[in-house]
Structure formats: C-alpha cells, structure tokens
Amino acid sequence: MEDGLLSLKWNNHKITFFEILRVLREKANYTDATIAVEGKFYPVHKLVMSTCSEYFSEIFERTPCKSPVIVLKDVRSQDMDALLDYMYLGEVNVNQNDLASLLKTAECLRIKGLAVPDEDPTKFRKGQSDDRRESPPPKRRRHEDSSSQPLSQRPVSPTISASSKTTPPSRTPPLQHQTSSLPVSQSQDSVHDSIVDPPPMVKVEMEEADDPDDGYSRRDNSYDGGSVNEGDGDFGTELSKSEHDPDNYGSGSFPGPSIQPGGDLPWDEGDSSSFPPEGFSGDLPAGQQPQGGGADWLMCAWPGRDGGNVSQSSSATLSLPSQMPLPLAPSATRPAHLSVAASGCGQPQHQAALDMIQRNTSSDHVCGFCGKNFSAPAFLRRHIRAHTGEKPFKCPHCDFRATQKGNLNSHIINRHNSPALSMLNTQPLLHID
DNA sequence: CAGCAGGGGGCGC
DNA sequence: CGCCCCCTGCTGC
Numbered sequence: 057m058e059d060g061l062l063s064l065k066w067n068n069h070k071i072t073f074f075e076i077l078r079v080l081r082e083k084a085n086y087t088d089a090t091i092a093v094e095g096k097f098y099p100v101h102k103l104v105m106s107t108c109s110e111y112f113s114e115i116f117e118r119t120p121c122k123s124p125v126i127v128l129k130d131v132r133s134q135d136m137d138a139l140l141d142y143m144y145l146g147e148v149n150v151n152q153n154d155l156a157s158l159l160k161t162a163e164c165l166r167i168k169g170l171a172v173p174d175e176d177p178t179k180f181r182k183g184q185s186d187d188r189r190e191s192p193p194p195k196r197r198r199h200e201d202s203s204s205q206p207l208s209q210r211p212v213s214p215t216i217s218a219s220s221k222t223t224p225p226s227r228t229p230p231l232q233h234q235t236s237s238l239p240v241s242q243s244q245d246s247v248h249d250s251i252v253d254p255p256p257m258v259k260v261e262m263e264e265a266d267d268p269d270d271g272y273s274r275r276d277n278s279y280d281g282g283s284v285n286e287g288d289g290d291f292g293t294e295l296s297k298s299e300h301d302p303d304n305y306g307s308g309s310f311p312g313p314s315i316q317p318g319g320d321l322p323w324d325e326g327d328s329s330s331f332p333p334e335g336f337s338g339d340l341p342a343g344q345q346p347q348g349g350g351a352d353w354l355m356c357a358w359p360g361r362d363g364g365n366v367s368q369s370s371s372a373t374l375s376l377p378s379q380m381p382l383p384l385a386p387s388a389t390r391p392a393h394l395s396v397a398a399s400g401c402g403q404p405q406h407q408a409a410l411d412m413i414q415r416n417t418s419s420d421h422v423c424g425f426c427g428k429n430f431s432a433p434a435f436l437r438r439h440i441r442a443h444t445g446e447k448p449f450k451c452p453h454c455d456f457r458a459t460q461k462g463n464l465n466s467h468i469i470n471r472h473n474s475p476a477l478s479m480l481n482t483q484p485l486l487h488i489d
Numbered sequence: 490c491a492g493c494a495g496g497g498g499g500c501g502c
Numbered sequence: 503c504g505c506c507c508c509c510t511g512c513t514g515c
Contacts, residue, residue, distance in 0.1 A: 434505060435495070442494070456492095462508060463493060470491065 074145070077104065081144050089116065090125040091140075094133040097125070098140055108143035111166040128165075135161040142170065156424045 080086055087099035105112035115126060128136065135158050141148040150158050163171035421436035422429050425443040430436040438460065447457035449464040453472045458464035468474045
C-alpha cells in the first residue's frame with residue numbers, strides 16, 4: 057500500500073484560504089455570530105474569532121445558540137475594526153495614537169498574537185507544559201490599584217453569565233483584573249498565563265503615512281446602528297459611517313454601556329439552561345438583526361475598558377520582555393503609523409511596541425499609558441515597568457521581584473542581610489524558575 | 490518598615 | 503547621549 061500513497065499538496069492553500077476568508081467576511085457569508093460595538097454590528101465567523109481569541113472561544117463555547125450577538129461594552133468600534141482586520145488578515149494598520157487603546161482592547165479580548173502569546177502549533181505543544189512560569193504575576197502598584205476603578209464600582213455587567221457560574225469574578229491576578237476587569241471571569245490560570253508567559257507577539261512595522269485614514273486598511277463592512285444607547289432597539293436602522301472619525305472618541309468620552317435591556321441581564325448565572333432568558337432577544341427586532349434574524353439572543357460582554365482613556369487605564373498589560381534593548385529613537389523620527397501584524401515576535405517588534413507605549417510627543421518622553429513626562433528615556437522606560445508590571449530583578453533568596461535593581465538591593469539588604477546585587481549581577485534576572 | 494517610583498550623578502560609548 | 507547606580511521621598515501595611 058505504501059506505493060499507493062500520494063501526497064496531494066495545495067500549493068496556494070494559505071493564500072486561497074485567506075482570500076476566501078476575506079471575501080466571506082466582506083460579504084458576511086456564513087457568518088454565525090455578531091459583535092456589537094458602539095452600535096455597530098460586525099458579522100463574524102465563530103471559527104475565526106475562536107481561533108484568534110480564547111475569550112471569544114469561551115464565549116461561544118458557553119453560548120447555547122447558533123448566532124449570538126455579543127455586545128462589547130467600552131470597546132471602541134475603531135479598535136474592533138482593527139482587531140477584526142487583524143484576526144482575518146493577520147495584520148492591520150493602526151494609527152500610532154490608537155495603538156495603546158488597541159492593544160488594551162486586544163488584551164481584554166485576549167487576541168492571540170497581540171495580547172496572548174501566539175504559539176505556533178506546529179512547533180510548540182510538546183513538552184512545553186513546564187514553560188509556564190511559576191513566578192507570580194506582576195503586581196500592580198498599590199496606589200494604582202486604588203486609583204483604578206474598582207471592579208465593584210463598575211456597572212454590574214451581565215457579562216457572560218455562563219462563565220461566571222464556574223468562577224466568581226476574581227481580582228487576584230492583579231494586572232489583568234485590576235485593569236481590564238475582564239467580564240468573563242476566566243479561570244485565573246488562563247489569565248495568569250496571558251500575563252506571565254511569553255510576551256505578546258506584537259509585530260510592529262513602521263511605515264510612513266500622512267493621512268491617518270490611510271492607516272486603516274479595514275474594509276468597513278460593519279453595521280452601523282447608530283447610538284444603541286438611545287436607540288432602544290432601533291439599531292441597525294441608521295447606517296452611517298461617520299462615526300469612524302477617531303476624533304469622535306475623545307478620551308473618556310466613550311459611549312456607555314450599550315445594549316442593556318432592563319439593566320442587568322436576568323438570567324441565572326448558575327444555570328446555563330436559562331441562559332439567555334426568554335424574550336431577551338426580543339429587544340432586537342428580527343428584521344433588524346444583523347444576521348438577518350439569525351441572532352438568537354444578545355450577550356453583553358464588558359472587556360474592561362474604563363472609559364477609553366488610556367491614561368486612566370494605565371494598566372494595559374503589555375508585558376514586554378524585559379531584556380529587550382529599549383529603543384527610543386528620537387521622537388522627531390517617529391513615524392505616524394504603525395502596522396501591527398500577527399506574525400513574528402522578534403525583539404525589534406517589541407521594541408517598537410514598547411516604543412509606542414513610550415510615545416513621544418515632541419522632545420519629551422511621554423508615557424503612553426498615563427501621559428507622564430520624563431526628562432530622560434531611561435526614566436520613561438523604568439516608569440513603563442510600573443504599568444506593565446514587569447519586574448526583571450529577582451531576588452536570589454526569595455520570590456521577590458523588583459522593577460528596579462536598587463529596590464531589589466534594598467530588599468536584599470533589609471530582608472536577607474546580604475550584600476547588594478549591584479556587584480554580583482548587573483543583568484536583569486529574567487525567567488528565573 | 491518594606492516596597493515603589495523618580496531624580497540626580499557618574500561612567501562608558 | 504544613554505545606561506547604571508545610588509539616594510530620596512512617598513505610600514501602605
């Protein structure tokens with residue numbers, strides 16, 4: 057029988073596959089879910105969403121219907137546009153000023169390659185279990201914790217009840233939960249992994265562009281339902297694309313929770329059979345349903361923005377590799393646009409990604425998270441660690457980690473009565489098991 | 490008191 | 503100019 061084995065290879069399979077996928081998306085063919093963001097509706101394919109995001113994968117797994125409408129609160133539609141492009145095409149052009157927001161959204165949605173490590177299934181996946189770091193997730197600064205909006209103060213989001221039935225909302229993984237407050241209380245392990253494990257695979261390609269609009273390569277195939285807040289179910293009736301103007305999304309001026317029929321969704325979080333409640337989808341008139349009436353019910357998800365103000369959401373969990381040589385080219389040479397692609401994770405890309413977070417305005421070094429200004433790039437990089445939670449300096453005597461070597465030395469001297477590290481090791485201790 | 494974050498000075502490229 | 507180290511002030515326990 058061996059002689060009869062033939063290897064049939066489709067040489068252009070990938071290209072063809074992606075092209076078809078692109079067309080399917082454009083025509084909204086075979087879409088089986090809808091993402092609603094700021095009143096816009098994006099017909100999507102569960103397959104693609106699940107492939108690119110564990111977050112969506114979990115949603116769909118716990119969703120009993122075939123064509124759910126997932127309402128993402130506090131997610132900017134332009135971010136969703138970009139992320140969909142990213143997921144469907146593998147890359148997306150994003151305005152420099154929007155990168156921080158985009159990454160945060162990606163992180164909240166656990167988009168692989170952007171916020172969650174992208175593992176090559178063909179290379180990894182064997183004997184990699186011990187790759188999980190045992191080190192604790194980076195801790196947030198205390199005063200940042202207090203400054204960030206506590207979860208309890210958020211509007212009680214119905215989120216995805218099916219997920220919350222297994223694990224109550226936990227804030228223990230500090231970075232992600234404090235900042236993003238993922239509505240789907242995923243298991244802590246999964247969140248933990250997304251933080252501690254290898255850094256996000258962010259490929260950032262610089263490219264020159266003058267017109268910000270050119271930075272978006274998306275095809276606007278989204279439904280624009282206008283203001284769902286005020287629409288009371290009449291979304292889908294106004295088809296407008298004017299809301300794509302980034303200027304419409306000033307900091308902190310995000311539209312609030314969108315589709316919230318009756319406030320908190322009433323279904324019992326402990327009983328998926330009652331999820332969703334009957335009649336819930338009635339808020340979406342059948343004729344206006346993005347899926348052509350295929351939407352079985354609505355789901356409100358709250359990926360955890362705190363109003364879109366990056367400076368407030370200072371806790372974007374962009375865990376970047378600490379050993380990366382930190383760049384900071386002169387700000388004057390900083391191109392206006394970045395192209396974020398889904399492949400590759402080399403350090404230069406991380407540099408650029410971090411550089412984005414360290415976006416410089418003019419001659420100063422301004423933190424992309426909080427807008428704080430620093431006189432020197434080194435100060436800024438050090439400051440950035442406070443946002444990323446990166447603690448590259450590990451105590452050789454205990455599990456303590458510090459963002460600064462001096463702090464580690466203080467710890468060693470105070471706690472362990474040992475000589476400081478400065479003369480012992482000048483390299484950040486990374487990935488120490 | 491421990492930990493965190495920022496400023497300043499020294500040193501090397 | 504950038505990096506590294508030391509020092510200092512602040513905050514929370």
